[in-house]
Amino acid sequence: MESPNITLPTAGPKPSKKMKLPTAKELISHYESRGMDSQEASMKVIEDLQKALFSVVSSGRGKHDKLLTESSRKIDAISNRLTILDMKLDSKPGYIETFAIGLASGAALKGIGALVPHVIAPLGNIWNSVSSAIQSSPQ
Numbered sequence: 001m002e003s004p005n006i007t008l009p010t011a012g013p014k015p016s017k018k019m020k021l022p023t024a025k026e027l028i029s030h031y032e033s034r035g036m037d038s039q040e041a042s043m044k045v046i047e048d049l050q051k052a053l054f055s056v057v058s059s060g061r062g063k064h065d066k067l068l069t070e071s072s073r074k075i076d077a078i079s080n081r082l083t084i085l086d087m088k089l090d091s092k093p094g095y096i097e098t099f100a101i102g103l104a105s106g107a108a109l110k111g112i113g114a115l116v117p118h119v120i121a122p123l124g125n126i127w128n129s130v131s132s133a134i135q136s137s138p139q
Helices: 024-033 038-058 066-091 095-136
Strands: none
Touching (some): 024 038
């Protein structure tokens, strides 16, 4: 059985009168009226749509389309911003982690506060001993 060819509208300057694109159901019914069963008609419609899509993409017209280029650039920028925002949100600690960090830093400060007088007092004694030794030594 010879498969009929259906011409699909091509991408390009739009004609003066608006052409209504056939729906998938209309295309399937068209092929079924030509003697194909439902599955064959569906496969043929998919094949025709893939060919049309491939011809539009491979024509190179999409590369020079300003709207497509600008939209693609904007989508990339938004995607990058969302990725950065997601990384920032993932890197910030939650409430439980913040509370644990506060407890740990409070304990560390309290420990340092308890340790400082024991370190400063001997340093003060050493300073006093050195300064008294310097003053009492003959010159």
